[in-house]
Amino acid sequence: MTTMETSTPSPAGPIAELVARARAAQRIYETWSQEQVDMAVTAAGWAIIEPTRNRELAELAVADTGVGNVEDKVAKNYRKTFGLLRDLKGARSVGVIADHPARGIIEIARPVGVVCAITPSTNPGATPANKIINALKGRNAVIVAPSPKGWSTAARLIEFIHAQFDRIGAPRDLVQLLPSPVNKQSTAELMRLCDLVVATGSQANVRAAYASGTPAFGVGAGNVAGIVDETADPALAADRIVRSKTFDNATSCSSENSLVVVDAARPALIAALEARGAVMLDGPQKAALQALMWPEGKLSPAVIGKSATQIAERAAEQDAAGREAWRAIAARKPRILMVAEDGVGHEHPYSGEKLSPVLAIYAARDFEDAASIVARIYAYEGAGHSVGLHSAKPERALTLGLTLPVSRVIVDQAHCIATGGSFDNGLPFSLSMGCGTWGKNNFSDNMNYRHYLNITRVSRPIPEQMPGEEEIFGAFFAQHGAA
Template sequence: MNHMASGATLARSHDDAPNTREPDVERIVAALVARARAAQRRFEQAGQETLDIAAAAAAWAIMEPQRNRRLADLAVRDTGLGNADDKFRKNHRKTLGLLRDLHGVATTGVIARDEEHGVVEIARAVGVVAAITPSTNPAATPANKIINALKCGNAVIVAPSPKGYSSCALLIEFIHAEFAKAGLDPELVQMLPHPIGKAATAALMKLADLVVATGSQANVRMAYTSGTPAFGVGAGNVASIVTASANPDDAASKIAVSKTFDNATSCSSENSVVIDEAIHARMLDALTKQGGVLLDAAQKARLQAAMWHDGKLSARCTARSATAIAREAGLDDIAAREPKFLMVEESGYGPEFPFSGEKLSPVLTVYRARGIDAAIEIVRGIYGYMGAGHSVGVHGADDALAVRLGTQLPVARVIVDQAHCLATGGNFDNGLPFSLSMGCGTWGGNNFSSNLGYRQYLNVTRIAYRIAERVPEVDALLGDYFRRIGR
């Protein structure tokens, strides 16, 4: 069945792609964008059924088990980050959840009618999307952005990280195979040619209609200064509070799952846990039972020397197993115990306390708090250094405390009694939309505070009809002010 007539052939393979070392990078990128734009103009008029089929084709390209396994294995082989089994699960669950969120959603044509106010809303595509994606999720994040873009009638060009290039190229090869079966134009989904460089990425951002950037803060800043409308994400550095009312075994189990999933490549993985002193000893015991190993001061110093060089995280420790990190730090006795994660105690935050920042590894910083007020101030201090706007976890909170955290801390999400890295980007047991890109609001230097979803890939045109005039009396609106303050 041909859902969108096109004479285009499959996009160039990785080996056939032009080399961006050539001096005419902008010309090469402009040609990609021109092909994408031509395909997109036809695609956006094809109707909801075709848009849905395109999104489904991209989803099945990564979810089909054999292809998913190849992508997961290749991601770990070429990036050295995370573990393949968790990436396999992530590729499936994140895509399945996104399909759930998009199922039956209208994204083209008339999508809403407000008869009372005489307003009709029409969904419109944004055009060509530049998708900037990280090495930590070299298949799952591109797939998420591609599916959202297609669902809304857009074309998308991916700028993967250099390490994630091979995984992204394979993903797009799989998508094009599904497109060929469905009669869809492969020029709707493209990627920058190898090797990926800043010049090509900058050219793509400049020429696209929308930039969605996930990854390093350098890429996000480049997106925001590209001159093109952009959505970028803030830095992760999640802290979770364990209150005196928490069940330590339940909290430790969930924190351990979150801390170890995919070797903590997620920006939503806890970097710190702030424990009320009333439950501190029991919580440390529970974390130890989950496979955590608490280091002493000397071991902590050796780990710090291994993890940071000249103030920068070492790639030799990023997203590796706790055992491998312990060996890298010369902690052979710790490595021999095959820990699931390492723990270090800390009391301060800021550049002089590097363990208070994001670690992108199964290393958990432990703080001790004298009550909930102190715990909140510790988290505020941590986020003053890094991670403002993202989210905070809490175990053992009642509704009043959850609301207090959401009112007083600079966070876009409060995750209650859940494995944080699985919950923040949407899960089947909470109501947050599935995403791999978390907006952090103005606290994190972002222009949105929701999970990046299909709504960010749409324009909306509004038709306003004349309705019966309704002019309120001044006293109806200012009467309370007049009574309290006077005229």
């Protein structure tokens, strides 16, 4: 019996037909050797990394979604895909992948079947590519369900992948796309018919994936905070923060939304940020920007993925009283707009995720106070994701890891570059970061190819290893007796 025959639906409509074709292709693909699978993985990677195709996808993504900027999307498409290919090179995903003689256990990799990959408009090229490659590594078929705005980019990406598949003799139906127009009904049906759902994007999409009745991996909400303490080098910290916060116009869930700065570090850090193009807004400007960003209590598409300069220009159009000041700010071509904040919660929207180069600055008395402020922010939004730390005291990273509700502590790095894996850290390359139970997720890893595998374990008998009661209960009995 092949992998998913028992749950194969009878074609009864366009979505079911899509899944049926994927199952047929996957049954062929699951017979491929590790070498053949790795060739398919490499082909899919080359489909997006090749410079001309990469740029076309980046330009199409910005043109269709209005989010981010082309050069950063080119860099993201390349780095995230190339890094993933590095991670997968030599990794076993076919047949026996591990043997533990002392435990009598052999591990065998098996496909999960047909994967439904839900992807966001913020990364309409890089995220589908990442999920497709990981799914292929596990000998799965994959059907991409993109956001409506990202559909044409995903469609073009899959055209490129199919062309590479033709070169190596891989079935095109291993990688397919949910037909346009994408809507909640078609996505829900696809989730129901597939064998695994991997959802990246809005929390509404993640909740729908969890409620689909199909096993699902989803990611938590972003809203990263970074701490800068009194021991940090202000110039280096500012370099990293600006690089992270401006990359692709802060569309990443890993971009800092708040900086919590210890009082002793604040003057030098703010000066360093301003020297690198950040602008601190005054009280009236902060209020005017809030009205632009959250006109009805919900973050406006008018600012999502736009540059700080574009946001300042739009604020000038809307804020009649402050128009000249906004025009002066826009003329400086700011890279980041900063606002001083001290509150957290719905009444303080700057404490939440902004998906734009707007940064809330919190003041903290000391490191302990800074950690407490971050905990308050995450109690409102962003629990489980990650926290940044700029400090010369390595023990403080361990303190954050032991006490804050985060799956990652990113130390002295450009946060949005580092969190999803980088060539100078040990995290797996990924565009889907699990946030653990803090973020209402069932995993806390950077999502990787092992999440796209079933693993069968063969257990053989080994010499008995049963301990005595004294070994188990001795310390307990010594302290509390054997009653």
